[in-house]
Amino acid sequence: MSGNPKIAVILFPATNCELEALRACKRAKIKADLFRWNDNKAKLKGYDAFIIPGGFSYEDRGRSGIVAAKDPIMDTIAREAFRGKPVLGICNGAQILVETGLVPGVKFGKVEMALTYNQRIKKGKILGTGFYNDWVHMRTEADPKRSPYNFFTQDTVLHIPLAHGEGRFTINKATLEDIKQQNQTLFRYCDKDGNFIDEFPINPNGAIHNLAGVCNKEGNVLSLMPHPERTINGQPIFDSLAEYLKTETGKLKPVSKLAPAKPAPTKMATQTKKPDIVITVKMIITDNEERTMENAAHRMGLKDIELRKRKYFGFHLNTKKDLLSVAAKIIRSGELINLNKEIPTIYIKDKAYKYDKTSGLHIKKLKANTAKKFYIIDKDNYAGKSMQANLEPYFQKKELQKVEQATQWMVASKKQKQINQLIDSHLLFNPHAMKIVAVS
Numbered sequence: 001m002s003g004n005p006k007i008a009v010i011l012f013p014a015t016n017c018e019l020e021a022l023r024a025c026k027r028a029k030i031k032a033d034l035f036r037w038n039d040n041k042a043k044l045k046g047y048d049a050f051i052i053p054g055g056f057s058y059e060d061r062g063r064s065g066i067v068a069a070k071d072p073i074m075d076t077i078a079r080e081a082f083r084g085k086p087v088l089g090i091c092n093g094a095q096i097l098v099e100t101g102l103v104p105g106v107k108f109g110k111v112e113m114a115l116t117y118n119q120r121i122k123k124g125k126i127l128g129t130g131f132y133n134d135w136v137h138m139r140t141e142a143d144p145k146r147s148p149y150n151f152f153t154q155d156t157v158l159h160i161p162l163a164h165g166e167g168r169f170t171i172n173k174a175t176l177e178d179i180k181q182q183n184q185t186l187f188r189y190c191d192k193d194g195n196f197i198d199e200f201p202i203n204p205n206g207a208i209h210n211l212a213g214v215c216n217k218e219g220n221v222l223s224l225m226p227h228p229e230r231t232i233n234g235q236p237i238f239d240s241l242a243e244y245l246k247t248e249t250g251k252l253k254p255v256s257k258l259a260p261a262k263p264a265p266t267k268m269a270t271q272t273k274k275p276d277i278v279i280t281v282k283m284i285i286t287d288n289e290e291r292t293m294e295n296a297a298h299r300m301g302l303k304d305i306e307l308r309k310r311k312y313f314g315f316h317l318n319t320k321k322d323l324l325s326v327a328a329k330i331i332r333s334g335e336l337i338n339l340n341k342e343i344p345t346i347y348i349k350d351k352a353y354k355y356d357k358t359s360g361l362h363i364k365k366l367k368a369n370t371a372k373k374f375y376i377i378d379k380d381n382y383a384g385k386s387m388q389a390n391l392e393p394y395f396q397k398k399e400l401q402k403v404e405q406a407t408q409w410m411v412a413s414k415k416q417k418q419i420n421q422l423i424d425s426h427l428l429f430n431p432h433a434m435k436i437v438a439v440s
Helices: 018-027 041-046 072-082 092-100 173-181 232-247 288-299 323-332 382-394 416-425
Strands: 006-011 031-036 049-052 087-090 114-116 119-122 125-129 132-140 158-164 168-170 187-190 211-215 221-224 277-283 306-317 342-348 351-356 360-363 372-378 400-412 434-439
Touching: 006 018, 018 031, 018 232, 041 072, 049 072, 049 092, 072 087, 072 092, 087 092, 092 114, 092 221, 132 211, 158 232, 277 323, 288 306, 306 323, 306 382, 323 342, 323 351, 323 360, 323 382, 372 382, 382 400, 400 416
Parallel strands: 006 031, 006 049, 049 087, 087 221
Antiparallel strands: 114 168, 119 125, 132 158, 132 187, 187 211, 211 221, 277 306, 277 342, 306 400, 342 351, 351 360, 372 400, 372 434
């Protein structure tokens, strides 16, 4: 590597930690430039490393990181990573790298792990879920210089902030064992003395194996959830990257194959028990998430795909009496829907109903629709459990048996092959944190 190395800090729509990343590079005495997602991607060849900072790329539409992961610029960054160039993804950037399949990269192009909703677990009990921010400790458990980001000893404990809602690394046991054996579990949450304790608050989000940062096999690509760029305490990571770039010490070998793994056909989950009441909710105004996800599918080459999105709620009840009144009560609670912005359709015993504020439910005639329907639900169904807790004050005790909350996608295309490709691409769901169910 000749001359003065320089880093491209990648800016997506709604990225918000790019300035902190630039400052961290400046402190490490290495040149860094902002590089926008829609700039000439050929220019990226002139950079020696890349940082994908935190924020809310594309407003987290779909799920955190997924739309940016399908952006054409990531194809170019992947090619540069295969040449051996370092790529550091922080928080939202970590989510993007996981969704591209660059991390853990056991089989490139295959989604092998997820960054999903936080769980704050202590003594086996979930104390809370969702967004969490605090200062945490982490350290590397790999040998020094395993990667461009750990040119320091294992006893270096970093005290840095984190702030995220979907930061819990989850992965199947077999792949976890693979990445542990290959020293890809580069950073783990620990206490102030460096002990790995799998309990909140030391493990702040319930990540499997206390994972805070996971790299690919070659070590040059790192998904890191906490924010080292926000504090001088995290500077060792950027100083390590600078030293690596300036000295080429321990230069990493490029990956030999660029061809992504062929996705396996998706296995649909089945509805073991049909809900007593299903309510789907449509926005009155344009659904920006719907449009963004369809545009992402088109950028992937699936030009014939049309997407429509609805909120999906499935209600399993302990009593089957007067389901129309139960559905009206759910809607009137205001917990489920804002009638000024949204339109519900209620399904009870294979009949569809519309809702009127004054007169309640009425039979609704549905237009013929050939679109395939799927709903995407978190495997842990936290949103449904939360909704059930919100609704229970409106009902008698244990009247609500179970509430499922999901996203329903209606996928239309004249080409069944494109529908299959869309599902297998995992644009709509991450199989390590979610399941997809075909709606009959």
